Amino acid sequence: MSAHPPMYFKNRLYYVLLAAGGLVALAGGYAVYMMEHHGHVISGMNNQIVWGVPHVFAIFLIVAASGVLNVASIGSVFGKMLYKARAPLASLLSIAMLAGGLAVLMLDLGRPDRVLVAATNINLTSVFAWNVVLYSGMFSLVILYLWTMMERRMNPYTKPAGFAVFAWRFILTTGTGLIFAFLTARQAYGSALLPPMFIVLSFAWGLAVFHLVQTVLYAWNDKQLDPLISQRKKNLMGIFVIGSLYMVAMYHMTNLYFAQQKGFERFILIDGGVFPNLFWWGYVVLGNIVPLILIYAPGLGKTRCVFAASSLIVLGAFSLLYVFIIGGQAYPLNIFPGYEASSSFADGQIASYSPTIYEFLLGFGGLAIAFIVTTISVRVLNFMPQDKHYITD
Secondary structure (H helix, E strand, O other): OOOOHHHHHHHHHHHHHHHHHHHHHHHHHHHHHHHHHHOOOOOOOOOOOOOOOHHHHHHHHHHHHHOOOOHHHHHHHOOOOHOOOOOOHHHHHHHHHHHHHHHHHHHHOOOOOHHHHHHHOOOOOOOOHHHHHHHHHHHHHHHHHHHHOOOHHHHHHHHHHHHHHHHHEEEEEEEEEHHHHOOOOOOOOOOOOHHHHHHHHHHHHHHHHHHHHHHHHHHOOOOOOOHHHHHHHHHHHHOOOOOOOOHHHHHHHHHHHOHHHHHHHHHHHHHOOHHHHHHHHHHHHHHHHHHHHHHHHHOOOOOHHHHHHHHHHHHHHHHHHHHHHHHHHHHOOOOOOOOOOOOOOOOOOOOOOOHHHHHHHHHHHHHHHHHHHHHHHHOOOOOOOOOOOOOOO
């Protein structure tokens, strides 16, 4: 017989995990200090690659923070009780990931002490200024939404708050896509397909993150997820994965239609070294095809398979964002179509980029912030989905 009850070991493990998350967050803070003290010269970023690995982490966290609210919206807006029980946890994850993503974004851009200047001097002609409003509005609305769900006397206002969050998250993800869509200084960007593509990608990425957290939460509390609930969520995840793969394919096919974009597409899909490998093997195969097999193949689709599929979807998301953000900057802008351009400023040359440890520490620091916020909140408040046997919708 064990000398200590199981709860003792769980409490001990909880504090160990929390301490580990704190250490990773502190490592991210150390990376920020080093890059602020020595300058971004110690990172792999340069005049051509100005958005590095930290932006890959930040964009993933922000897009997934919007997508995870899809779980809450299905419950509050469309009245599906199965998902309504999961709305508080989905809202918590949205706040946690948004906090982690914005922390990375703000600390990587340089001069984070001047964020108040950006917040109080809004330039309405800048899409970056729009996002200051969108992010702060998202925080406020999701916190209000949580209040209406967790305070009984505020329950009558849950549906209006859910509608507001539903609309705002679409606007926020559209704004994230517009950051790139309005940026014509890179061959990869400047496409009207990017805002809807980011919206569809957010559905798959958000649901994958939600499933990972929910599975761990159920295992931690020695509970078994109802097979019917798991089946519903598994099928929905498969639809989102197919939709996101379709949107990415349309983005590249649209680029291939235009002669000026064929060089960029060849670079990304065939000749770009690490970028084609990450795109085809990291995103298409591991991030989409393998998860779809795990979800839909006969004899699979069980809890462990869906957990593995969710993990691969997240890894595929990072692969796609690395190709999109880093690869999109590495390929030179075709300033004079039909002519070769060269100068001492690296015009017409493919930029090189090798991320350093400081960039990865900052990125993982953002993940650690999301982890800490989620872990403490789940421990202190009751975010565990309360399933009832009402699954008739």
